[in-house]
Every structure is written in structure tokens, then in C-alpha cells.
Amino acid sequence: MAGGWARDGAVGEQIEASISDELARMKQRGAPQGESRTHCAECEEPIPEKRRLALPGVKLCIDCQQERDGAFQARAGINRRGSKDSQLK
């Protein structure tokens, strides 16, 4: 890409960004990362036992996890990473 405004490039970056976000989320969910916490790492709400059993290594309560997932989706949709990239270059 020649830099500046290139729509094709932006779309490519957006797809790449959402794939790597998806992979990061799958890793977080699929691979146990130590022991499940009894309380949320962010807000210290108790995490229900059902959730801890369903998600080994879970560290966040449902609210914080959803907030995090929502942030991922918003970032991929708006494609902030792409515009930030072109500013840095």
C-alpha cells in the first residue's frame, strides 16, 4: 500500500484485527490459565461456581467479561487500529 487513505488496505487490516482478537479470545477461553478465581479480578464480585466450572481458569465475572468482549468487538468494528497505524507511519 502506498500509505494514506486506501480503502482496500483498511478492510484488510480490519479483517486481520478481528481474526487476531478472536484468536486471543479463544486462547483466553480455551486454555486454562491457572486456577479459577472465586472473585472477579477486576471488580471483586464473587464468580458463581457454575461459571468457574464451565470456564477453567476464569478470572472475571460475567459483567466484566462481557464488557471486555464488547470492547473487542467495538474496536474491530470501528477499526481504530487501522487509523492509529496510518498516523504512526
Ligand SMILES: [Zn+2]
Ligand atoms: Zn467483575
